[in-house]
Amino acid sequence: MPDRSQASLSPRPVSAGAPGTAPNMDAEQPAVEFRDIDIAYGKFVAVRDFSLSIRKGSFVTLLGPSGCGKTTILRSIAGLVDISGGQIMIDGRRVDDVPIYKRNIGLVFQSYALFPHKSVFDNVAFGLKYRNVPKPEIARRVGQALDMVRLPGSEKKLPSQLSGGQQQRIALARAIVFEPQVLLLDEPLSALDANMREEMRVEIKKIQKATGITAIFVTHDQEEALSMSDRIVVMNAGSVEQIGTPEEVYERPATAFVADFLGKANMLAGTVSRSDGQIAVTLAAGQTVHVTSPRPLAPGSKVTVVVRSQKLSVGPAAGGNRLSGRVVSTSYLGGSAIYEIDFGGKTSIRANAPINGRIVREGEIIEVGFDPSGCVLLDENGQRIS
């Protein structure tokens, strides 16, 4: 293990080369790379053909439903679970055979997992003592880490004297104090209440940016993923569905699963009725909508039109595609409202629209509109037609 005891917990450039050198190979070397990994628990394959390359200093989120393999992947980086196929590289080095204690990785879990009878100082110092860092250096670095998580002077406290959010900050300080190559965060915010979660989102991002650490974050909360990540890996049943920036996965979902999991998009099943520049799709309830497509589609093809609820405007000024239906529920959210609108033929739409003058009540007939370029088309197999 390299001697990192002289390194300091200070802001550092994301991927700078050594002084005086041309941009070096290091800048391009991924911090973490998975190459076609498989992980099985006995006969059950929890992760299949998982490939992902993570840039140094970036914040990547694994997002997916319970049981899709997110924790399993984190555990494989830390060496807590064996992979049955493929390779994992950290800083260009194969780690499959490196034992846990030699991997230089920081971990933060959902439950704070602090040592309850140890002081904050001893909790944070743990990784440094373990690495035989000299005492004065330990004190300095623990102090710096506590400053960074905005709990300076808390060295003597016990975890039980801290709130949930504060305990999670200490867990974070403990994970970053020895400047790990990678920081793994497994649903670190899920035990916190809504306000604290939002605050900690911002906090974690700030610390990650300031230290330039490479972070892999796990959540099944789409808002967390969208607001914090440089890139999101959407997973389903042990496999990758899509990898992209938050905008890409939200605006251009690659599959029906992604469209549904990220924000419950409206999915309107229909049949292509005409294809000349724009695609005309006849919906199950009989209405026709128009969608922009980069290529023509054979009339008769079964497709799904995916429209985000925020892309729908409600009221007579609605442009492009216009549909009218009956409001079956209204949820007032302050500046906007969510309407569920029934179009007949088992077709309903959720619209999240600003309140223009008045709230539309249940039972009213309203017009909803969306732009032909504001939606995505999926084919019969739920794959985006690109």
Ligand SMILES: Nc1ncnc2c1ncn2[C@@H]1O[C@H](COP(=O)(O)OP(=O)(O)OP(=O)(O)O)[C@@H](O)[C@H]1O
């Ligand atoms: N030790 C184990 N032995 C057997 N099966 C396991 C073990 N750990 C996990 N699994 C199974 O592997 C699959 C993936 O589990 P994993 O914990 O990685 O999911 P996850 O995406 O983190 O889910 P969650 O969001 O609920 O934490 C699940 O089907 C789970 O039941």
Ligand SMILES: [Mg+2]
């Ligand atoms: Mg998990």
